[in-house]
Amino acid sequence: MPRDASELARRLARHAEAVCRHYLSNGRRQGRYWTVGDVRNTPGRSMFVRLSGPESGPGAAGHWTDAASAEYGDLLDVIRESCGFIDFRDVAKEARRFLSLPRAEPRRSPKSVRTPVPAGSPDAARRLFAMSQPISGTLVTTYLRNRGIRNLLDTGSLRFHPRCYYRADEHSPTETWPAMIAAVTDFDGRITGAHRTWLDPNGFDAVRLGKAPIDTQKKAMGGLLGHAVRFGAPCEVMVAGEGIETMLSLRCALPAMPMAAALSANHLAALLLPLTLRRLYIARDADAVGDMALAALTERAKAAGIEALALSPRRGDFNEDLRAFGLGALRAALRTQLAPQDVVRFMRRRSALRSDTG
Numbered sequence: 001m002p003r004d005a006s007e008l009a010r011r012l013a014r015h016a017e018a019v020c021r022h023y024l025s026n027g028r029r030q031g032r033y034w035t036v037g038d039v040r041n042t043p044g045r046s047m048f049v050r051l052s053g054p055e056s057g058p059g060a061a062g063h064w065t066d067a068a069s070a071e072y073g074d075l076l077d078v079i080r081e082s083c084g085f086i087d088f089r090d091v092a093k094e095a096r097r098f099l100s101l102p103r104a105e106p107r108r109s110p111k112s113v114r115t116p117v118p119a120g121s122p123d124a125a126r127r128l129f130a131m132s133q134p135i136s137g138t139l140v141t142t143y144l145r146n147r148g149i150r151n152l153l154d155t156g157s158l159r160f161h162p163r164c165y166y167r168a169d170e171h172s173p174t175e176t177w178p179a180m181i182a183a184v185t186d187f188d189g190r191i192t193g194a195h196r197t198w199l200d201p202n203g204f205d206a207v208r209l210g211k212a213p214i215d216t217q218k219k220a221m222g223g224l225l226g227h228a229v230r231f232g233a234p235c236e237v238m239v240a241g242e243g244i245e246t247m248l249s250l251r252c253a254l255p256a257m258p259m260a261a262a263l264s265a266n267h268l269a270a271l272l273l274p275l276t277l278r279r280l281y282i283a284r285d286a287d288a289v290g291d292m293a294l295a296a297l298t299e300r301a302k303a304a305g306i307e308a309l310a311l312s313p314r315r316g317d318f319n320e321d322l323r324a325f326g327l328g329a330l331r332a333a334l335r336t337q338l339a340p341q342d343v344v345r346f347m348r349r350r351s352a353l354r355s356d357t358g
């Protein structure tokens with residue numbers, strides 16, 4: 001029996017043409033593809049579904065792209081959109097019905113009973129990231145630039161999903177909103193988790209700063225403890241902090257400095273440190289929990305023989321500083337907080353690392 005969404009998608013892909021004939025009945029086969037108007041089974045030819053190929057990765061069977069809308073996904077998305085489902089449980093139930101699989105039952109172990117669907121697992125995080133698209137030209141780029149972040153070099157850990165699932169709580173209906181998806185990785189670059197920031201499709205405003213008008217605008221999933229969203233190749237010097245926008249703001253001023261966003265104060269305090277690290281800058285948020293994270297991580301770094309230095313914002317965090325005072329003032333404030341050798345190393349050749357790269 002399939003134990004997760006990825007396995008369901010793979011099983012559907014083995015019968016890709018049958019899935020298309022059933023759920024995209026207004027289309028037709030053209031060579032190795034099924035063509036139709038869109039994922040909601042509208043007549044037309046702008047959407048292409050691969051009918052053959054490997055089980056995963058580029059060119060996998062069941063993957064589809066809509067040339068008109070730039071949407072893409074797998075056969076689970078086809079079932080969701082063509083049937084008008086909102087809750088993923090309904091999508092999975094319909095997929096199992098089509099595949100003539102038994103209903104998912106709890107998986108028993110000697111100690112506990114668990115459901116086989118790994119909601120929030122590292123596998124689910126990897127699948128979400130794989131289903132998302134590069135941020136260039138998307139709402140993510142707009143969102144970040146509206147927050148003053150114009151250096152988008154080395155942001156491969158960020159992607160965009162046009163319709164990412166959102167539920168306020170277990171009793172609420174599932175909604176879909178555009179979202180910035182961030183990959184949480186270990187030292188080897190293996191994705192262990194994902195972070196979602198749901199965005200307002202109507203644009204930027206001064207209250208929500210471009211985030212969606214929902215109760216919980218950010219959520220993480222998967223294995224987070226010790227890991228981070230990373231920007232830049234690791235070396236013996238790096239900066240660690242909490243939020244993605246905070247670290248990207250610092251990267252505008254220090255474009256060559258490796259950065260790690262731990263996503264919360266508690267996770268920052270528990271961040272694993274590379275064996276090659278010699279000096280760690282800790283970008284603190286100016287609040288009580290930020291001070292606690294700074295103290296805990298400083299203690300751990302010093303115990304490992306790593307020099308730990310604090311970077312302190314003038315306001316609540318470094319994105320607030322960037323938006324309030326501008327990039328020049330942020331660079332000037334950081335210059336006084338860096339070790340002299342790092343000023344020379346990471347603040348030189350500014351013209352070679354343009355801050356307006358998209």
